[in-house]
């Protein structure tokens with residue numbers, strides 16, 4: 117197996133994977149979507165008494181809607197530090213090894229943003245995307261919330277899904293029949309991605325990873341000299357994260373989980 121990153125940012129990755137079967141690549145994709153854990157807010161307490169300025173503790177939205185929005189805020193996740201709350205030594209009570217507590221205190225008039233969430237005792241876990249609007253407060257309104265984030269996975273709830281838009285395509289292979297091609301270049305003009313050129317007397321795809329296999333080039337060839345085929349042994353894999361995890365961490369965790377799953381089976385087979 118061979119992996120080459122075409123693009124790697126804090127929230128997205130595009131890579132070429134060679135030597136895996138489509139089933140193996142799909143297993144990787146599905147593990148990233150449903151099994152890789154990440155932090156998300158799961159418990160929210162609203163304080164309903166008057167604020168210290170004497171303002172009413174209420175906002176433009178019902179508490180349930182604010183809670184839902186809090187659940188979708190990307191929470192920075194360090195998979196090497198946190199354990200799942202149901203596997204933690206605190207027996208599910210919630211402790212610094214399995215949860216991050218945030219407080220939110222704001223008085224109106226104001227828009228309450230994700231950046232108003234203050235991590236308690238976990239200074240490094242301030243949310244990175246600070247401009248997600250949560251609710252609005254009028255002059256006489258305020259909000260006081262304590263929220264707790266824990267690890268979960270996409271198969272439990274979409275708020276814990278580590279990746280967004282994870283997908284792959286097979287590498288395109290351009291086949292030109294030299295005895296039929298008259299070098300008219302119609303195929304080159306028809307390519308919507310502008311990624312074709314002549315190489316001597318033969319058209320070729322200059323940026324294969326950009327090809328969408330739309331076959332506009334083949335359709336434009338009246339001589340039927342050109343075919344677009346797909347090579348399933350080489351895939352271009354693309355995914356994004358919401359910023360809670362670095363794409364490389366997601367990939368490594370997914371590979372660990374896949375390996376761990378098969379090791380479990382191997383150990384059980386060994387005991388038979």
Ligand code: SF4
Nearest residue numbers: 297298300301303337
């Ligand atoms: S459209 Fe067909 S004939 Fe014309 S250059 Fe392309 S492959 Fe050759």
Ligand code: SF4
Nearest residue numbers: 307327328330331333
């Ligand atoms: S299949 Fe589509 S994107 Fe790929 S080279 Fe042909 S026209 Fe361009």
Ligand SMILES: [Zn+2]
Nearest residue numbers: 204206211214
């Ligand atoms: Zn714990």
